[in-house]
Amino acid sequence: MRQEDRKSSETTHSTIDTGNTMPKAGDSNVPQKLNAAPKNTRNTKLSMSNMPQKYGTSTHPRAESSVTSILLRGRRPSSSKIAPEKQNLDHKKLSHSPSNSNNSDTKAFQPYASGLDNSGRRYLAVSTGAKEPLVFALEDIATRGIQSLNRLGAGMLTRASQNSFIAGCEEVSKQKPTFKVISAAGLDAGAEHFVFGSDIVKRKGAAAAYVSLDSRVPSRLTQQFKVFGTLEGWQQIAERARGNQIFLFLLSLGFVGPVNALMGHVNSSYMLYGRAGSGKTALSSIVSSAYGWSDATSGATRLGFGLSLNRTVNALEHALASRRHTFAFLDETALQGGKDLRNTAASIKAMIYKFEDGISKQRLTEVDGPLNFQVPVLLTSNHSVRELSAHLPQPFERQDYDRMIDIGVPDRPSGVFDTLHGFENLGALICHLSNIAAENHGVAGRRFVKWLLDRRAANHEELAQKVETYETQFITNLQKDKRLRGTEGFDRVIRSFARVFTAGTLARHAGVLPLTHSEIGTAVLSCCVNYLQRQAEPSAALQRPHSPLLALKQFIGEEASKLPMLTPDLSLAEVTKIGAFSGASGEVLLTLTKFDALVGGSREGKRLRRDLERAGAIGCTRSGKGATRKSVRHLVGAHKQPMDLIQVKCDRLKALAD
Structure with a gap:
């Protein structure tokens, strides 16, 4: 073109x-x-x-x-x-x-x-x-x-x-x-x-x-509400979503914002989590193309209509105000805390209620009133909400989980997709869908909103009744699902999933989503059941330790006997990838990266190594300048490359009080 x-x-x-x-x-x-x-x-x-x-x-x-x-x-x-x-x-x-x-x-x-x-x-x-x-x-x-x-x-x-x-x-x-x-x-x-x-x-x-x-709303973000291509062109994306449960769920989620705005419903936030390279960011950006696309001159086309979480709190509020009542995709929760998962978890916990309220804090320096940024939010992360919660002194509670619903991506070669529709691999399908989104965007969201406004003007009571009917239908089908033992205490979460199903069904009636009623219902129901099953697991298995020392103790107690030996034939790259080994004298050897990941981040790791040194629970090396290095140097690989490893003395560690 x-x-x-x-x-x-x-x-x-x-x-x-x-x-x-x-x-x-x-x-x-x-x-x-x-x-x-x-x-x-x-x-x-x-x-x-x-x-x-x-x-x-x-x-x-x-x-x-x-x-x-x-x-x-x-x-x-x-x-x-x-x-x-x-x-x-x-x-x-x-x-x-x-x-x-x-x-x-x-x-x-x-x-x-x-x-x-x-x-x-x-x-x-x-x-x-x-x-x-x-x-x-x-x-x-x-x-x-x-x-x-x-x-x-x-x-x-x-x-x-x-x-x-x-x-x-x-x-x-x-x-x-x-x-x-x-x-x-x-x-x-x-x-x-x-x-x-x-x-x-x-x-x-x-x-x-x-x-x-x-x-206060950045003009460069409002300019991303671009319209290009045709609705029929964009619907090719929905055709590729058939048979992919997470994909279908996200497509329906993209139309929740206008429906909640018309009905006066509170928005929920969702987190798509899984391993790096599973297609989370790419799929989220493709779904967001219903409302627009980023300017090619800005260099931000990787996120499509999405936003980076690399922002201050004030800047995030202003950015979300540009997406009010549509759909806000925020990429990479790690940008809020760096490598320290404790900071990331604290930031996400603070965001949960900010997203729900959708109103900015009134500041003394602002003459104007607070900003309104009520919008459904989708975040991407390499860690689930429960994994992030484990790194907080005060972990997430039931009401926190209900307001940040995480959707897990299975650890498999196809990533977010259940079927690749004949494409060679995950990357090939993502590339195909991204090209469609780049050539067809902004039309679907406008067409759906126009249909909603006209239907509400024609008969507001009828539209409200349809919304209530679809929500009730979803909840009834969920209660009949034999995979669940019960749904008590999850009313808020279930209602959120029901509204995703309702939005997808209305988009189907508007001629925007070329999908069947059954396809939308099955996909949303599957995501809801998977979430409730994970929440119903025994709390002891889900609740991870809250202190860095207890986290290290638990890892060594459960994994020490399973760890491989550090042998001379292992290369530097292999040692870095594995990260944890069993030593010749019964000690556990950890790379610095592995140690910090276990205890909650670099800050907690540095503090814990200092405490373990005082207790004699880790091996130390004296440097030439009289300083003490809280690690032991090993020569690895055929070329005898030096590498510092944290040497944990298991018997001394067990004797330490939690």
Whole structure:
């Protein structure tokens, strides 16, 4: 496909009414005062005569996209209430501002209309000479607004020209509002519009509106709501999901966000865990393509529509706000704690309730209200929730597990797939699916949301009844499953799985998922049963020790007799891979990496080695500078390569108190 064809496809949504329209500066529907030049007693009025000749016609490849994304944002998420003194703008017919190319009378970079969001916040539309105006929150005009307009060629460099522009904005802001603004991603308060980045999908017959997202939401993330290809093209992904239980489950999970938003349900979080290289990240990114794809210029296409967990808490909240009511895939939990699993586990535990609440913490430095980022979250990890819990002084409790549901990937060559559909290996199928997602993305999510909004508008009670029926049907089938001994105490988890089944079934009725009712139900039921079976295992077998010393004792007590001997024929690579050996005198030899992994991380390992040295429970080596190295050097391999190993004296270790 040619590059110019791709660009055109990304910016054209012929099948969905976005409703992004704006009053013309000369429109008869706009009060006449808006068409008049703003009053100014000083001879510094911003006009065509003192402006650059080519403003509004910038051809820089990123000028319009980057600046528009900066300006089409407010600072505060929309509220569900409209101030009583503000009028209802739903009846206003909106249209585009005129282009400067065919109308010499149009003044570029002039404010000409005002609007309101649901919270009563005031916005201004500024003509630029392009087809679309720029929309600013009123309080941003004097700072970010002028700076951004100057990037487009406004040339407001002197204090006089800036004051003249601000005076015009002040005059227009007093006029009657003529357009509606939505300032938060996802479903709006009236359930008539759904915002995807800078686009709007609206129900049939809904009034037009304009998007101006909260300025804290990163524009580079909202730009990932790209539309390219066709629904039929994307459905090839779903065809390859047949026979793959985890794949089918994740496809259904991808459509939970809009349904929960319409029904007012609380979102759950999920963790896909398994060994490295099992296809977790790749499959999650493929599923996320229902809503968009990352910009190829950003170098982040590996995650598709996903997000990296390599962020601070504040940055994570802002990133999730861009995915509100859709689907948030967060890659690699290890990025939250590095090699120390204790830090990773603590971070994940703190995130569990943050994801559930979906509301950012109100900070003293923020004038605006808290951000809303209510969205179903999928994380990927090499460790299960229970494995992470074992590294915490205060392990996870029942309510924690219920809010972070982990889905295990079997340890097998095919990884996340039960069947490879004739492909040679896991990598070949992943490559095939990724290519489909790269050429077909963003269509499925919009089509599903449009169907939901229209169905709700036609008969809200009927849609709510269908949702309840599907949830009840899933729970009934689960209770009949003979693989389970009982489901008492897991009501919250079961309800979460039931909502995944419901979302997948609704996506099937919307014509988005080309799957049968039985295929969706079997896949979600299988994942739910597997989860409940793991949770029902004896607590003694699942609960790992909480202290590093106890963890080391348990490993040596259970595994010492099974460990291989450290022999001269083993290469350095083999010793590193195995990690644990039995010594000639009954001691246990561990690589530094293996030791740290057993006790919960490098920090805990360093502390424990210091304690074991004092107790004489590990072998030490005196260095030439008088220092003590808490390891013993061995020569391994045919080339006698030196390698430091932790030499644990088992008899001394057993004598230590826990």
